[in-house]
Amino acid sequence: MKKKYILLLIIMLSVFSLEAQCAMCRAVLESESDLSQAKGVNNGIVYLMAIPYILVATLGIFIYKKYNKKTAEKKV
Structure with a gap:
């Protein structure tokens, strides 16, 4: 059971490159020369x-x- 928690923790702490901007936000922010704001x-x-x-x-x-x-207490 603990292996499942450890695996879940590793998966949750993994860093994935996610893109969450809508199309309009992306178009406005990428039109600028500085992409750090985007x-x-x-x-x-x-x-x-x-x-x-x-x-x-x-x-x-x-x-x-x-x-x-x-439920474990009821079984005992």
Whole structure:
């Protein structure tokens, strides 16, 4: 069971190159000569997108553990 958690942790901490900009944002930001602003906007979008998924996953794991703990106590 711990191997699954370790594997999940490694996958979550892996760095993937994600593109999260909409077409309009990309067109406006890439038309400028300096692409550092486009990269900053993209990183901000990815950051804002990831936080709710992490919170929901944490809540799901918490509920799963509580449920399994109660069912184990009922079997004893």
